[in-house]
Amino acid sequence: MPRLAFLFLAAAAGQAAPCIHATADCTEFVTLAGGPSRSLVYRTYSLDTRNDTITRALIIVHGTNRDADNYFRSAVAAAFLGDALENTVVIVPRIASSDRGCQDKLAPNEVSYSCGGSDSWRSGGVATSNDKLTSFDFMDEILRKLARKQAFPNLRSIVIAGHSAGGQYVTRYEMSNRVHETLGIPISYVVANPSSYAWLDTTRPAHAEEGAPITFRNFGDGRNCTTFDKWPYGMEQRTGYASKLSDDQLKHQLASRPTTYLLGEIDILPLGGFDSSCPAMAQGPTRRARGEAFGKLVTEKYGAKHSTVIVHLCGHNARCMFTSEEAMPVLFPKN
Numbered sequence: 001m002p003r004l005a006f007l008f009l010a011a012a013a014g015q016a017a018p019c020i021h022a023t024a025d026c027t028e029f030v031t032l033a034g035g036p037s038r039s040l041v042y043r044t045y046s047l048d049t050r051n052d053t054i055t056r057a058l059i060i061v062h063g064t065n066r067d068a069d070n071y072f073r074s075a076v077a078a079a080f081l082g083d084a085l086e087n088t089v090v091i092v093p094r095i096a097s098s099d100r101g102c103q104d105k106l107a108p109n110e111v112s113y114s115c116g117g118s119d120s121w122r123s124g125g126v127a128t129s130n131d132k133l134t135s136f137d138f139m140d141e142i143l144r145k146l147a148r149k150q151a152f153p154n155l156r157s158i159v160i161a162g163h164s165a166g167g168q169y170v171t172r173y174e175m176s177n178r179v180h181e182t183l184g185i186p187i188s189y190v191v192a193n194p195s196s197y198a199w200l201d202t203t204r205p206a207h208a209e210e211g212a213p214i215t216f217r218n219f220g221d222g223r224n225c226t227t228f229d230k231w232p233y234g235m236e237q238r239t240g241y242a243s244k245l246s247d248d249q250l251k252h253q254l255a256s257r258p259t260t261y262l263l264g265e266i267d268i269l270p271l272g273g274f275d276s277s278c279p280a281m282a283q284g285p286t287r288r289a290r291g292e293a294f295g296k297l298v299t300e301k302y303g304a305k306h307s308t309v310i311v312h313l314c315g316h317n318a319r320c321m322f323t324s325e326e327a328m329p330v331l332f333p334k335n
Contacts, residue, residue: 018044020044020085022042022070026043028047029041029110030093030141030145040068040094040096042069042071042092043091053086055088057089057157057158059139059158061161061166061167062093062094062163063165064165064273066096081328082328082331089146093138096111099112100115100117102115113127126239136242139177143187146158147184156185156186156335157185157188157333160173161190163193165194168195168196168197174189174191174257175198175257176242176245180253191259191261192261193321200251202218216293216301219282235247235250254304260308260309262311262326262330265288265314266313269286270286
């Protein structure tokens with residue numbers, strides 16, 4: 001349906017039109033842990049007002065710059081291309097930080113999450129402004145709000161996606177969250193172009209010629225790369241949200257939950273905050289190589305029914321990835 005026609009019909013029926021601009025009008029705060037702590041989201045529809053037309057939710061997590069406004073523009077563009085603006089609530093959380101090099105301006109009581117390190121917001125780290133909250137608790141609360149029948153009685157699916165640092169967030173949230181099976185609404189995950197993964201064992205991809213089949217072997221340089229298997233690159237010494245579950249629980253949850261690895265065909269250059277540390281390089285030389293290897297590991301060794309989708313002609317660019325033809329059926333599954 002043409003956008004102007006949809007807006008006219010929505011107004012005639014008393015239905016709220018989607019809020020599509022990255023301005024304050026399209027934001028609201030999500031209260032955490034009973035308040036007063038709170039975090040901001042951009043969204044196309046209110047999360048508290050009853051909306052019978054919504055059947056899907058798409059949550060997209062921003063990258064390392066925490067530019068939720070830019071990601072909201074890309075998410076809205078994706079929903080437009082997917083003909084999903086009228087039946088999908090699009091949400092982009094702002095995981096803000098004023099900690100150690102991150103200089104986000106915070107509203108009163110807005111939570112500041114850890115900027116970097118092993119306990120950062122990318123991996124469910126404890127907030128710097130509230131030691132009872134982690135960045136993954138923020139996502140938990142968004143999901144609980146979506147599951148309330150008072151607001152979205154006809155919601156039938158939720159997709160959580162993230163690009164770059166947001167892809168790191170989503171892959172680690174997928175394996176460690178404890179709300180997936182409790183909401184009564186199917187949730188799927190889209191992991192796009194992260195620089196690293198939480199590897200499930202002490203193997204790593206064996207170096208091979210370009211185009212050769214991916215194989216794995218025990219990592220042989222642990223003496224020089226002592227952090228290769230430490231969280232968030234591996235299972236050891238986990239902190240924050242993920243520390244509450246055992247290794248076996250994390251592996252089971254990862255394998256059992258629907259996930260797509262969305263990888264840019266030409267995301268093969270060390271650009272855009274590429275992680276060149278030794279534990280990251282142990283997972284592969286490029287973001288694409290790391291994603292293909294991790295996808296193969298979890299499907300072949302751990303029995304996951306995950307999919308790896310290569311997005312043609314896309315590099316390390318969220319707008320390109322999320323508005324591609326390959327992304328549409330993944331971000332907007334048929335209900």
